[in-house]
Amino acid sequence: MDIFDRLKAAAASDWQSYVDHDFVRQLGAGTLPQAAFQAYLVQDYLFLIQFARAWALAAYKSRTLADIRVAQEGLGAVLNETELHIRLCARWGLSRNDIEAAPEHQATVAYTRFVLDCGAAGDLLDLHVALAPCVIGYAEIGRALAPQGLDGLGSHPYRDWIGEYAGEGYQSVASAARRHLDELAGRAMTERRFVELAALFAQASRLEADFWQMGFDLAGH
Amino acid sequence: MDIFDRLKAAAASDWQSYVDHDFVRQLGAGTLPQAAFQAYLVQDYLFLIQFARAWALAAYKSRTLADIRVAQEGLGAVLNETELHIRLCARWGLSRNDIEAAPEHQATVAYTRFVLDCGAAGDLLDLHVALAPCVIGYAEIGRALAPQGLDGLGSHPYRDWIGEYAGEGYQSVASAARRHLDELAGRAMTERRFVELAALFAQASRLEADFWQMGFDLAGH
């Protein structure tokens, strides 16, 4: 068991409430109302702006060039992801202006600022544990929704989104993040600290579940 | 118009959604369900722990001993307020353990971490603008709910709470905070920045409104 598996096991019910949320199930089944997906997508764009800041915080909190470079790549990946979102939104009829003018929902504020604050108050390990449900979790969700790979998705209405996270590019980003988390834990984790980190991870997972729920709420479901 | 009045005017509808929220009206009328009040009170305790950190952040971000001392007093006042909460909760049958074991609600996370992040990303003025809906707003609400002073409250069920914020002690803390905000604005505010600060203030006011709503939601209303 690496540290990510240990965190999931310690926060099992919160983790489950996130990765197995109804939003995810309906997304996978292709039955998710389009309005809920669009509402989610717009907030996720606002989310990514804060996540870019979180990777920058990781670079700032680094002591070695190697750690700075890991964070710089994370920052670059998130900035690229924002462009993909713009393109994805465009296909759904949402312009960049529509997106950037949307007010941040409470759920978006809660998870993003929680992560940023974990990083500001704690060390690199705290920050990466708080990021993990998103960074590594989306890869798990993506893979689970495309069990036979992208070819199996056919003309699935959310094919592009699933493909982004199930695809090799994102999967390898997530694998690298998982190894990096394990290295950070090897450097700085005690068993007493594990208890605190598991609590952070559980809270971050709940906030991710709330983020899916927001998609339904904004769409009036 | 001081800066606080300008911010309220610029964010009028968000401000109104906060200070005139149904939770506040029912609190004032004495009709607020006890379960909603208790749920609010427990989360407000968790909120204050993060607010103590926000005042500490203000001290850290200060450049002069005078600014450090203002923030140190704010920190001390919040730490005292947590003790009042413990006593208030005890009267409602909630022990310190009950309170500290409660998980932070999304609404609590959202507003507190938003304030902390405004402070970390910005300067002292950003931080105090984000704090203002709480620090100064509670004094306005307290005064509005006790228009004839505490004597006029009779055996009001929420007399202790209203008394805390309508009382002279809190009123003078809030007046000092308001003057300090005006000084900071005199030092560092441009008109272009006012637009950004008004957006922060509006968002903080919405998050405060969401915080009242949480009391209802947790109590199942």
Place this chain on the structure above:
Amino acid sequence: MDIFDRLKAAAASDWQSYVDHDFVRQLGAGTLPQAAFQAYLVQDYLFLIQFARAWALAAYKSRTLADIRVAQEGLGAVLNETELHIRLCARWGLSRNDIEAAPEHQATVAYTRFVLDCGAAGDLLDLHVALAPCVIGYAEIGRALAPQGLDGLGSHPYRDWIGEYAGEGYQSVASAARRHLDELAGRAMTERRFVELAALFAQASRLEADFWQMGFDLAGH
């Protein structure tokens, strides 16, 4: 061996260069030129302003009310110490204005901003390790310079200063800080991290030695 003893042992020569610096020896012997002492005292006042910020940072980085209170007391103690400095400086003919108008010396900037950055980049343990040479070290130096207690100092020219740090008040502050450091290490220190912490501690000790040297340099010795 507690963690403080381990850090001293791991950074023995840097630690020695600090606690056994010529400035300390001459201070103890009463032969330190008055100009060097005054130059030191003025910079130490500027140093304390930044140290107050470092304690505020510790409060900000805390996750529990207990840790916030420890830091709040540290902040209060430093603010009190600045008042003692003003009185001590007054006896040497230096007014508050003289002191606050003095430019910060490179040595003052280096140690204080190093400590603040250790705290911002790392966690509470990093911050307290970087503070320890000052907070705990001054208690060791004070006691070493007054081996027979304050009565043994007679009319020593630096009696007030030595008395401040050898006295019971400061000694018990330093003991509490030492126990707190040990608790933080028990919570979050791994052996791999010890190597990094010892490097921080060594660098902080060298910067403290440079701070004594500055007293000589500014006085033209």
Place this chain on the structure above:
Amino acid sequence: MDIFDRLKAAAASDWQSYVDHDFVRQLGAGTLPQAAFQAYLVQDYLFLIQFARAWALAAYKSRTLADIRVAQEGLGAVLNETELHIRLCARWGLSRNDIEAAPEHQATVAYTRFVLDCGAAGDLLDLHVALAPCVIGYAEIGRALAPQGLDGLGSHPYRDWIGEYAGEGYQSVASAARRHLDELAGRAMTERRFVELAALFAQASRLEADFWQMGFDLAGH
């Protein structure tokens, strides 16, 4: 006059002590002892690691994707500059290990941590003002040392170094930084704040002058 010109004028003597330091004159004349240059170069590498963190801090403190991207480019440029340093050092017989094993000098700690702390305590404008003597100042120095362009340098012993900062690549980075500083000032600078910013700029300029001096000191001059 843009804001950079105003800052230089307000801190004229400190600025002069930096850009016209004996180290710079001897570097330009080609008479600088090689030992002083090497000592400087090693510390400048350690300096750049902290400067990469300062750009990451700028990205973290940004509120818009546009500001995040400016900072990301700054971070990337500094990381590239570290590689140039490794190559430059190699020509002088210094390996990457030699460089990374060198202890940070007090002058290196002082300037880098001062900049980082200006950014953490203040806003983006404070951070960029503290960075400006380095980012924009090196372009001025480079150009001043190569008045007839790189061709005029012939077989100058410090041709590579001068060429790096006098060259078009660095000159355009510095011009962009200067425009960005002006934009930030247009957004957030008041005349009262200018006084504080000029004090930061003056202190940063003095710390840069101390950084040149360190080259002489380490080489025993």
